[in-house]
Amino acid sequence: MRSARKSSRRAATQPLPDGLDPTADSTAAAPVEPRLIDTGPPHAGHHVYVHVPYCRDRCTYCAFTTVPNAVGQHREFTDAILAEWRATPRANAPRTLSLGGGTPGLLPDNHLQRIIHTITSGYPHAHTVETTLEVNPVNVSMASLSAWRDSGVTRLSIGVQTFHARVLKSFARLHSPDDARRALSMIAEHWGSSWSSDLLVGWGGQSAASLHAELDELLAFRPPHVSIYGLTVEPGTPLERLHKRGPGALVDDDTAAALDEVWTGRLEQDGLERYEVSNFARPGQRCLHNQAYWRGQAYLGLGPGASSSEGQLRWSNRRDVNAWISAARSGRSTREHVERLSPAQRLLEVLGSGLRTREGLSAEALDRRFSPAWRAPVRQAAAQLLAHGLIHLDDRSIRLADAQLSRADRILIELVQRWPGLPE
Structure with missing residues (x-):
């Protein structure tokens, strides 16, 4: 679940005020173990995430399960998603569906439609399910907007990340600033009111002035929802290797704190409410899927590397795409790691x-x-x-x-x- 996994910023960015005693021992008293109430039948069908691992290229900061786009595998992948969905016990209809990755927009329209229709159809409220699709600016066109709408997508999340060409290139992003502007213009004019845009902040050399200019440019398109994510160094990524050679990949903590004040103030000034650390929305435009994560509600993850939560149980799927497809299509367990909290x-x-x-x-x-x-x-x-x-x-x-x-x-x-x- 991409939205749920992203971190807002290194924890040290905003220090706590003076006066907290780090030596205070709160563990001296006998621990109190709260009693969980039995939630009854499974509720993991309420909120569904589908992980589509295909990408044309891998971003330098990305640690998600991704593989090069394999057009010949799309049908097998779609069959496996639907097999995993049908094999999952569930007592409730889905309220939200989110397709992330990877680049789910690379799936052919007929495969997207099969996935969305199978998961959301057959329930009385199927037409009200919030169905979010993450998209790359280079995949946005008038034809794709029409096809996504016909497939059942109700909400788009476009990964702009930045309007700086140099930074996009350093991230190995495929789109240019002009690609982002064209995509935003089409979405703003032709999609409707339910869409969001992401920005990444905290990259080396970023200043308060440059961030302010980027926000002004983004807000000119009147996005109903904006997510601001702090750039973080994930193990095993090219960004980690760059970071080990010197501190220039990220801004320092003082600059990060100043950037936080810039984007918080500018977005709220434009009428977007900060309803979560990294997320801002205009009235009526909060992301229902992400709110389910934050409220501790059950969710089901489908696809390679996807995670699920049901009561005290946590599990994640096999990360190897071929192994996951084989397991799902043959009716075997797709789970790789299971934990009971x-x-x-x-x-x-x-x-x-x-x-x-x-x-x-x-x-x-x-x-x-x-x-x-x-x-x-x-x-x-x-x-x-x-x-x-x-x-x-x-x-x-x-x-x-x-x-x-x-x-x-x-x-x-x-x-x-x-x-x-x-x-x-």
């Missing part, structure tokens, strides 16, 4: 995603899921964070204080480090 780990996972949103998490919903026992370890681990006003906890919700979203990663690390009784 403890109640404390599950609670921390839910907090870790939910506290990245402006509203935080409903206390009532947490009571239903974990019983009111969840409050004790949270109050113990977050004692200093609560005392310094970084986290608010009351009868209605637990959330970060206003203006603390930029520090979310650092605050969450602090919470985990102080969690009572958590294994090293």
Whole structure:
């Protein structure tokens, strides 16, 4: 799930205020293990992610499961996706569907239509399913927009990343700034109101002034939704090798903090609300699929390397595309790694995603899921964070204080480090 996996920025970007005692031992008291409530029948059909691994080239920062575009394999891949979907027990109709990658727009229109129709059809609310397709600017044309709409796509997410030609080339992106402008113009004029654009920030040499200019250019197209992702160094990527040779691949932490202020202020000035650390939306344009991740709801990942979540259970699929296709089409398990979280780990996972949103998490919903026992370890681990006003906890919700979203990663690390009784 690309949107859910991306990090907003290195955690050290926004330091915590002075006064927190790093030596305070929150683990001295007996750990409290919250009791998970049985969620009943499987709910993994509610939110579905399809990972399409094909790319014409691999970006230098990318650590996702991708392979060179294999046109001759598209039918086999589509058959395997549908076989995996049919083999998955589920009790509920999908509410959202997201196709990412890779470059899912490389799949032929008839294969996209088969996937979308099979997953979303046959349910009373099929016509209301939010169906998002990630697209590359070079794949956007009047013909493709029409075909995607006919296939059942209701929302587009276009990966602009930057308007700087030099930076695009260093990322091994296939599109040019002009390609991005043409694609944005077509989407803005002919697609409708449900679309989003991504920008990457924090690359070496970026300044507040250059980011401001990029935001002005993007906002001229009036995007209903914008995602801003901080460039991160992933193991095994060309960017990691470049970063090891010197610090110039990324901006320093002070510059990163200044960039955060620029994009937060400029987007909110244009009427986009920051509803999650990296995501901004105009009224009625929040991404429902991503909100499901942040609220700790169940999701099903289909395709090579895709991850799934159901209650305390986590699993990920085989990353090798050929091995995954073979397993799916023959009815064998496509899973490569399965993990069962403890109640404390599950609670921390839910907090870790939910506290990245402006509203935080409903206390009532947490009571239903974990019983009111969840409050004790949270109050113990977050004692200093609560005392310094970084986290608010009351009868209605637990959330970060206003203006603390930029520090979310650092605050969450602090919470985990102080969690009572958590294994090293």
